[in-house]
Amino acid sequence: MIRCIAIDDQLSSLQGLEKYILDTPNMRLVNSYTDPVLALKELSRAEPVDLIFMDINMPQISGLELAHAIRGKSRKLIFTTSHKEYAFEAYEAEGDAYLPKPYSYAKFLVTITRLFGNDYEASENNLANSESFLVKNKEEDHRAIMVKYADIIAFESFHNYVKIHTDKKIIIAYLSLKDVREQLNISKQFIQLHRAYIISIPHIQHIEGQRITLTNQLSFNVGDIYINEFKEFYNERVIISSRKK
Template sequence: MLNCIIIDDEQFSVDAILKYIELLPRLNILAIYNSPIKALECVSVESNIDLIFMDIDMPFISGIELARALRPKTHKLIFTTSHSKYAFDAFEVEGDAYLLKPFSFSKFSTTINRLFPSNTNTTIQDMAHEADYFLVKNKEEDLRIVKVGYKEVIAFESSHNYVKIHLASNKTLTAYLTIKDILELLGSRNEFKQFHRAFIISTDCINYIEGNTIRMNNNLSFTVGESYRENFSFYLSDKLLKTSRKR
């Protein structure tokens, strides 16, 4: 496990990093500091820190100033900021990476894997894809972290600022994620397909297809989106049983 701390005075930025960390099994959060002064007081060499995620624009002490004090206390340091103008300063204080907000999960995981390469040819993102489950915070259970097996999932549905996760048990989880986040999580899992901008479905859980309408095992249904119909046709061509009988 890689022990991490987050130092950022903006809670929505902290939440964004936490959302990505949940998808990577090797990362473990030791502490979160919304105050750089508190971080300066509490972080010590004995904390056994592998990685610090640090904002730059913070009150009283900037991330650049804070890094001068904390850099010897961590193996790696990643600056997370909305401003590209600090890149040279970050280099001067031995920052190992510079993530410009808002950054994607793909950029995040690639950066982690570059700084902490696996001993095998498997990347951290691949590890997340190969696991048979993922963890997610469920909004409907006061952000309780729920373990979800990929085989339990019928569909992911985009809903405003959230994604609804429809399960075979007829339970629905609500997570602060986007469809893009889900696509990055699923990676090369062939059983999941996107045939509509708001839905990613498990093809194992299709009940029937009627024209361009797909109905799932839980009675969820939708019409294949116009821009997805070519991929849908390829899917049908590959899976539809055809007769060899001559007409």
């Protein structure tokens, strides 16, 4: 887990950065500041973190001055600023990266991956290999809910969200099925046989022709583009008597 601090006197910029951090797996925002003087006071006696994001052009004390004072409190330091002329000074202040505003989420993610490399990838692998994961549930004011893979019946695409059907309730998360495939451990226990569903194999109740019914009575026909994968899946598991009729 990459533990982060964000410092920016512009509230809108800070909120955008906070969202990027919250939307990125294996990153956690420890604290954020719009007041660089308060940041200096608190961070000087706080435990070190993995990463500090810092604006450069701030009142009372600049990001460059603040960086010199608290550089030892972070493994990595990323300067964020709309003033490109500060690039050289940023590196002089031992900055590890420089994100000129406005920067996209893609640019943000590329920078994080470049700085943390194997550490970040290892964290992703830990998430994929775990038996459960946390997801924010829209139906519970976006509270983070712990979900066990064993409890999941299906992931269902639902407008801009994904419904996670479990044996206890339905969780609605701001995800796509692409996010599910890329970030979660669905390689063995789950299969996608329809563009709108990723299903748990142990929760298949019965198959009739090309129609699949799950233990919660969710039912669908295999999608045309998944026919070959379905046939392979079915033939590997169906038991047929060897006796002659």
